Amino acid sequence: MKCNSGLESGAACVVMLALALAVSWGLSSPAWADEVELGRELYHELCAGCHGKDMLKPGLAFDLKTFPSQDFLRFEKSVLQGKGTGMPAWQAQLNLDDVRLLWAYVRSGG
């Protein structure tokens, strides 16, 4: 999701920013559940094909349930820039807020 095209996505961006702020206030805030839900939608749209529906049966791709849960920087880098030959770079499609939502979902365990 980009933050620079049209009114509608502008509103969506405000929501995203609010969510990002809520997360920085503490993972126990009620917004945490919303983040996981939004991340789940993104995940199933973009990632499930390789990493498996609900992160189950990842096949040849990395098993995201085993990703180190403290290493957001590695997650961000792998998702935005890609990894190895199989993991595509997503920086043309996803911004940092999207990556945070995906991270929330991955850390929730699916």
Ligand code: HEC
């Ligand atoms: C076309 C298949 C494919 C898609 C789609 C895909 N991945 Fe991957 N992903 C892979 C493969 C293959 C690897 C293992 C790469 C390696 O280590 O060489 C991987 C690895 C990863 C890793 C681990 C990287 C590391 O640091 O070891 C993360 C995190 C990840 N993917 C997240 C995602 C997310 C989030 C999405 C959706 C936005 C996604 N992937 C979509 C194939 C895919």
